[in-house]
Amino acid sequence: MYKLIDGKLISTTIKDELKQEVADKNIKATLAVIQVGNDPASSVYVGNKKKACEYIGIGSKSFELPEETTEEELLKLIDELNADDSINGILVQLPVPKHIDDEKIINRISPLKDVDGFHPESVGNLCIGQEGFVSCTPAGIIELLKRSDVSIEGKECVVIGRSNIVGKPMALLLLANNGTVTVCHSRTKDLKKVCKRADILVAAVGKPKMITAEYVKEGAVVIDVGIHRMDNGKLCGDVDFDDVAPHTSAITPVPGGVGPMTIAMLMVNCVKAAKRR
Numbered sequence: 117m118y119k120l121i122d123g124k125l126i127s128t129t130i131k132d133e134l135k136q137e138v139a140d141k142n143i144k145a146t147l148a149v150i151q152v153g154n155d156p157a158s159s160v161y162v163g164n165k166k167k168a169c170e171y172i173g174i175g176s177k178s179f180e181l182p183e184e185t186t187e188e189e190l191l192k193l194i195d196e197l198n199a200d201d202s203i204n205g206i207l208v209q210l211p212v213p214k215h216i217d218d219e220k221i222i223n224r225i226s227p228l229k230d231v232d233g234f235h236p237e238s239v240g241n242l243c244i245g246q247e248g249f250v251s252c253t254p255a256g257i258i259e260l261l262k263r264s265d266v267s268i269e270g271k272e273c274v275v276i277g278r279s280n281i282v283g284k285p286m287a288l289l290l291l292a293n294n295g296t297v298t299v300c301h302s303r304t305k306d307l308k309k310v311c312k313r314a315d316i317l318v319a320a321v322g323k324p325k326m327i328t329a330e331y332v333k334e335g336a337v338v339i340d341v342g343i344h345r346m347d348n349g350k351l352c353g354d355v356d357f358d359d360v361a362p363h364t365s366a367i368t369p370v371p372g373g374v375g376p377m378t379i380a381m382l383m384v385n386c387v388k389a390a391k392r393r
């Protein structure tokens with residue numbers, strides 16, 4: 117029988133720990149959240165981030181900018197927030213409208229306030245094992261594994277996906293935890309065979325239910341990063357849960373697995389930013 121890794125429960129535990137720490141140490145932190153345009157999914161994410169700030173007892177300041185905001189205007193706002201001592205963390209909700217270069221935006225956020233962990237300096241620190249902000253989704257996956265007593269050391273870890281926000285930092289974090297890591301992507305030959313080696317398989321491929329039992333070694337731990345809305349309105353992941361779960365020793369569900377961890381780790385980064393200052 118497999119273990120269901122409960123991301124909702126673990127994320128709540130983390131937020132409760134942070135709430136306690138913020139109160140005990142009288143930590144004063146404020147997160148600036150910038151949204152350009154009014155994409156409904158982005159609005160939901162932004163709303164959830166603000167709610168999480170409120171829950172753990174830190175401030176949030178919202179900047180809801182119109183769709184036609186120019187790149188220069190957004191960069192100017194980031195400069196102001198970088199210089200504002202009352203702001204500890206800056207988050208620009210992605211995606212930004214097409215006329216804005218997201219790389220330029222990410223690079224402009226001070227690495228001291230880069231709570232999303234996307235700045236090249238943050239990624240570089242992660243790469244060479246130095247202190248810095250780590251991208252929230254992969255950091256959340258490491259917490260899920262640790263708090264579910266899944267040891268990473270010496271394990272064959274296979275990550276499917278090499279995006280800058282999930283796949284690559286995930287691989288670096290697994291490596292930092294002494295896993296033996298393979299990164300697969302759209303050009304990988306014989307993906308099934310490579311995945312079948314994994315003791316820990318992380319699917320961040322962005323294709324609904326692509327990972328079936330054929331990709332999974334008996335007794336593996338499977339982490340599903342994907343989130344997709346199906347025609348029936350329900351959510352599913354990159355993993356075909358019903359097919360795969362019986363072959364695993366532990367697996368994350370969608371929803372209620374990796375998703376809630378992303379916001380919890382954002383809160384971890386906000387508190388860390390306030391403490392670093």
Ligand code: NAD
Nearest residue numbers: 253277278279282301302320321322341342343374375378
């Ligand atoms: P992405 O599209 O940027 O990257 C997908 C990766 O998968 C690419 O590196 C690509 O090479 C690889 N890939 C695509 N097709 C493949 C194939 N057939 N075989 C092997 N590799 C293939 O996506 P992303 O931003 O990394 O996100 C991945 C998934 O995770 C998406 O479903 C996204 O919605 C979800 N996501 C969830 C959270 C969360 O909080 N739970 C956060 C970020 C992303």
